Amino acid sequence: MRLPLLLAVLLVGCPTQPLPPEVAPPTIGVETLSVEQTLVRASVLLRGVRPSLDEFDAVAVDPAALEGIVETYLDSSEFGAAVRRWHGEWLLTDTWKDFYPAGFPSIGQLADLGNIDLNRQVQEGPGRLAEFVVRNDRSYSELVLADYTIANRTTSTVWGLLYEGDGGWSQAWFGDGRPAAGILVDPWVFTRFASTDTNLQRERASKLARSLLCHDYLSREVRVPADVDITEGGANSLTENAVCVSCHSTLDELGAFFGPHVSIIYPEATWEYPVQSWAGVAQPGLPTPSFYGTPGPGLRSLGEMIAEDPRFARCSVRRFYGQLMGIDEPEIPDEVEDRYVGDFMDSGLLVKRLLKRMVLSDEFAALGSDDPNLEHVSGLRRIKPWHMSRMLRDLAGMEWETDLDEDWGLGRLGETPLIDDVTWGFRDLAGGSDGFFRFEQKRTANPTTLLVLRGVAAQAALRIAANLGEGLLTVSADADEAAVRQQLVDLHLRLYGERWATDDAAIDAGWTLFEAGGGAGDAENAWTVVLFALLQDPRILYV
């Protein structure tokens, strides 16, 4: 059922019952970074950008100010962008733009869009829904229960949504009768995860179970017996062979919920919009839909059962914890869940509250630990390609893009973000997940990552130094050594959260770079060299 827009807006921030008081962040007793360094980590991991000098000064005067600053971060649009990215990773919906499962053509009302840009917007849809839920302090259960979606002109055209916005992202509704079930009825999610007639929705079930419940069918060790019969017509192994039954008894019934989605969509074959993504009736041959033994009539009931399943809350804790702590979800110890899940559930699944507790904990601020029991607590958390993009935009006010004058039959590829694109850009090289073949993010450095980081630094340094006296560099071109050193002090604080005296060895190293670049006689080049180095520093790659 469609929720009237006015009512939806009124509901934002208006919980129906008082929330229990916030529970203090947990402590595990590890050595921590300075409060300034912790601020950098929080700012980069929550927003992709670095703190302002005013924020550093505030925590230096009163470390307790960190809490209020974190709250402002959680209210920022940059945080919303991070939430989109996280969900793109978890749902595997952020992949390449120009091949199957993507590749929607720039035709009809969308002919004016570059093809990369069009498909990027399509892929953002599920993340936009998550962003809306999280930023507006709505229960995270809306991820699987929302009776709206979030769309813009492009996605509402592609999917044929009821959309009343001005072209930008706002609430929209499906007009094809699909139930209210958040991402469980999202058309891009189920284009990304197709089902063949013979697969019987199993991949969709497997992916959703892994993303939402951290129940990973695929990681189970299976010794497929030599006499297995999985051929059509004789496929009784799924119901009779114990090895097969152990997974398929629940997997197949879970998959049956997804039957009303169109089984498979080939975006490149689209010849007009909207694309039909909802069949409404299940394909034949599916079992009775059931959620781990509990039958349900449809996707709305599936959403309700997921939302009520403690595994959903626990899995959510694991997902968010992994993003902030720089650890892959399967490696997170179970006791971590216990530290956070109680308050998360008591709050009605409010994500910002959960994240605030995590960020203010000592394990978030950890310098690292040699305690074998705390192996999962990393002192160096590697940034991802999209962090590099945000950093470039924040510090240099620019995007690193090119304009691809190629048309493979889907429309001109057009402007392409280089750090983030898989096919043409550097996401693979910089260690990012491609969302299709490789799901892990690199947690350490490799040579191609450093080449990409060097490229980012080369773009940023040139742009920033060309505008001396503005933005990141407040120093003038004719500054004396004292002023240069003070600027270096400010840069170390802004970029790394480290305060040094002007005669410290760290600042001496910066001065050496300044002189190597020509010194005061060629200030613009000198600052370019300085920034080129500082932006490739391990303290940029790891926070």
Place this chain on the structure above:
Amino acid sequence: MITRRNALKLGALTTGGLALSSLSIARATGDGTRLVVVFASGGWDTTTLFDPKPDSNDVDTADGDWASYGALDLWRTDGTPAAHDFFTRWGSMAAVVNGIATESLVHEECGKRVLTGSNRGGAPDIAALVAAAHGGDCPLPYLVRGASARTGTVEALSGQLGWTNQLSAVAVPDLHYPAVGSTEANPGFQPRPDEDVAVRAYLEASAARLSGRAASIPDSERLADYLESLDRSHAIRDAAQTGFLSDIDLVQNIEEPWPHTVAALAEGFSQCVFIEDDGYWDTHFQNADQVGLHNTLFGGLDTLMRGLEDEGLLDETVVLVLSEMGRTPVLNAGQGKDHWPFTSALVLGTDVRSGVVQGTDGDLRPTAVDLSTGRPGAGGRLLHTSDVLATVAELTGLDAATAYPQGEVIDALLG
């Protein structure tokens, strides 16, 4: 060359998880052996070429006939002339292994197992092990073109070429993409050599200083990876000024990784290369497409082998061709074939004994094999991914028992 750090990391990452202290996983010394892994991602139909069952009523095999290439008996169809040419030329140094159990029916899990011999997420693939053991002196010991390679935590030795050769665009200033509105390469700031030396010295000092503060072994490793990667990133840029990376077309070569592979090995840029074939092998519909996919693949493999021969590298290079799974014996209603948890592998090398290791029966089901003869036999062994990888380890100068303790070397493959 293998560094102590890599030896330690490898020890922790081999499939048995054995900790090595002073032992190296490398058995050979000197130049070592190169390895090219070609991965047909999606699942090939093993009956198309390697393991046909024309006499079975329970297996759908494409129309064709047997063809002998020395000790290799393979299936020949009208649609695979490139495969025929390939085996006519290279059959004497080629062996096929049929009936390899993948222990899963899911693409990514099967891929993990066939490339690493393990279901553990952090295990490196065979090429990563060989690169770490023998390729330390190369700028980029493990060059990856595709997404299925598994570099584990020997990450600092590896890097992506990119689907459209993007490595060139970050390694060669003249090949950087133009900015929007321009047609000129846009590499951003390009330091003078003396400036670059100063920047590098600054970064090395910074990483070293941070290392002194690292509180855990994993954090120390991350900083060590940074330092090693910094060295290698400079070596890549230096090599790229004149090598194959300077001559790559950023757009046109998306389906032509073969010459780059040869060049990377011949120039000493890499010790190992991983190539993911671009074909759509997951033929749940129209399984007949497998014929064309095989033909295209073997055309490329022929280019690869000819290139290696021209460069005098055949004696030092092993080529392993894999797909993560096979396809069901019979066609489905869509004339496709679904996932089958037994696959085949092709191994090429001058130390390879040509022949077929036959690990399936007449209905494409696994059967135990005598590893010394490669023929089915009582007391034999059902083939697993670790057996194939142990054999390739042996061929590439690794200690197979250490690298793949659960596997057994298939002696029938060794010349």
